[in-house]
Amino acid sequence: MLQVLSPRSQMILSGLNIVVCGAATGGCAAALVLARAGARVTLVERVAKPKEIGAGIAIAENGLAVLESLGLHDALGVARTVTEVRIVDAFGRTLLAPRGKQPRAVMLRRSTLQGMLLDAVAKEPGIECRFGVEVTRATPLGEVTLRDGAGETTERADLVVGADGVHSRVRDGGAFGARVRRTGLRYVRMLLSGDVATGTEAWTAAGLFGAFPVDGGTYAFASCGTPECRAALDARDLEAFRSAWAGAYPASSRILASLTSFDELLQNEVIRVDCERWSDGRLVLLGDAAHAMAPNLGQGANSALVDAAVLQFELRRCSTLPDGLEAYERRRQPAVRRVAEASSRLGKLAEVTHPVGRTLRDRVLLPIVGLFTTTKATSLVLQEPTETLLALGRG
Numbered sequence: 001m002l003q004v005l006s007p008r009s010q011m012i013l014s015g016l017n018i019v020v021c022g023a024a025t026g027g028c029a030a031a032l033v034l035a036r037a038g039a040r041v042t043l044v045e046r047v048a049k050p051k052e053i054g055a056g057i058a059i060a061e062n063g064l065a066v067l068e069s070l071g072l073h074d075a076l077g078v079a080r081t082v083t084e085v086r087i088v089d090a091f092g093r094t095l096l097a098p099r100g101k102q103p104r105a106v107m108l109r110r111s112t113l114q115g116m117l118l119d120a121v122a123k124e125p126g127i128e129c130r131f132g133v134e135v136t137r138a139t140p141l142g143e144v145t146l147r148d149g150a151g152e153t154t155e156r157a158d159l160v161v162g163a164d165g166v167h168s169r170v171r172d173g174g175a176f177g178a179r180v181r182r183t184g185l186r187y188v189r190m191l192l193s194g195d196v197a198t199g200t201e202a203w204t205a206a207g208l209f210g211a212f213p214v215d216g217g218t219y220a221f222a223s224c225g226t227p228e229c230r231a232a233l234d235a236r237d238l239e240a241f242r243s244a245w246a247g248a249y250p251a252s253s254r255i256l257a258s259l260t261s262f263d264e265l266l267q268n269e270v271i272r273v274d275c276e277r278w279s280d281g282r283l284v285l286l287g288d289a290a291h292a293m294a295p296n297l298g299q300g301a302n303s304a305l306v307d308a309a310v311l312q313f314e315l316r317r318c319s320t321l322p323d324g325l326e327a328y329e330r331r332r333q334p335a336v337r338r339v340a341e342a343s344s345r346l347g348k349l350a351e352v353t354h355p356v357g358r359t360l361r362d363r364v365l366l367p368i369v370g371l372f373t374t375t376k377a378t379s380l381v382l383q384e385p386t387e388t389l390l391a392l393g394r395g
């Protein structure tokens with residue numbers, strides 16, 4: 001039987017021993033909100049120095065609200081505002097522009113986001129960081145096995161938070177009804193020096209290509225659905241990658257010109273994770289461990305931030321751990337599922353490369369989709385009202 005927690009809202013997390021596995025966006029945010037609510041948090045991360053990883057990232061109004069509620073406004077000052085959300089064709093003509101007022105969004109280097117979260121974690125007295133330590137096993141009883149250079153040890157926690165990403169070890173340890181699907185879709189991301197951004201995402205004959213300003217440069221990303229592009233990546237051939245894009249998207253030549261080595265391209269396959277349950281006993285999942293999704297709505301990390309804030313809120317609001325975990329799942333799972341489905345549909349549209357399919361998409365489908373990009377669609381993507389999120393993180 002799980003521990004019954006005090007019904008007095010501010011008190012229930014006090015003294016609770018929580019192990020958060022994974023110190024990226026979701027894990028750092030969870031560690032911060034839980035420690036600030038009184039829990040004793042151990043943050044475990046297998047990478048010894050997790051600060052410098054990744055290319056760029058878009059943080060939308062929901063993620064921004066959680067970060068701001070954590071007191072990170074100043075650190076976010078370096079991020080670059082996304083002034084318009086517009087899909088264009090290879091020649092810059094608008095294909096899809098949402099109507100009405102757009103929610104706030106910024107772009108920044110992942111290392112900047114990760115750095116600001118880790119700095120906040122380092123200053124938080126309730127968090128003990130154990131970096132360079134791998135979680136090898138976790139059980140619904142709250143046992144976590146950790147491996148470092150000295151060997152393996154097993155510890156017991158009141159709650160184990162699996163924020164350990166798409167290949168989550170925590171998820172392996174519980175009955176989550178997880179479905180992990182490899183989509184075969186590949187994306188390439190890169191950071192470029194100088195401002196070569198177009199500020200738009202283009203849907204072209206070779207798939208999608210976006211380039212946005214970030215702190216100290218440009219963040220570009222591209223899908224890799226054509227045989228030429230895939231062959232270039234398989235051969236690790238930068239010139240072939242450039243020429244695969246040059247024909248389909250002339251603006252890419254200027255953007256890709258400053259790359260000096262193939263190693264500057266980060267490749268990711270899109271993997272979908274859907275879980276029937278998000279908690280089992282003393283295990284709970286958040287972020288990609290629970291719901292990795294297609295990147296096309298830019299909501300993976302944002303959803304992880306929202307998960308962290310809602311988890312903390314529901315644990316405090318409920319009087320027992322099982323009730324809090326159930327309330328968290330009830331609130332987050334349907335909202336995230338809707339976003340993941342929408343993101344996947346958007347990705348499929350973006351990646352149409354057949355000329356007939358593209359003509360139908362651009363001339364028939366997108367004008368209709370444009371009619372539905374309304375306030376309702378925005379709130380589906382953002383999942384929770386901004387005011388609620390600002391309040392949740394603050395506790």
Ligand SMILES: Cc1cc2nc3c(=O)[nH]c(=O)nc-3n(C[C@H](O)[C@H](O)[C@H](O)COP(=O)(O)OP(=O)(O)OC[C@H]3O[C@@H](n4cnc5c(N)ncnc54)[C@H](O)[C@@H]3O)c2cc1C
Nearest residue numbers: 022024025026046058135164165287288295298300301302
């Ligand atoms: C091409 C692409 C573009 C994207 N763009 C955006 C975007 O613009 N905006 C957005 O919101 N999202 C975006 N996403 C999604 C986003 O990257 C993820 O949803 C987000 O990083 C998930 O965060 P997380 O903290 O849940 O997991 P992760 O970022 O995967 O972090 C997991 C952490 O756990 C650690 N870990 C893993 N296993 C163990 C273990 N066994 N023991 C200890 N530590 C472990 C890892 O080292 C890592 O630090 C994009 C994804 C892709 C593929």
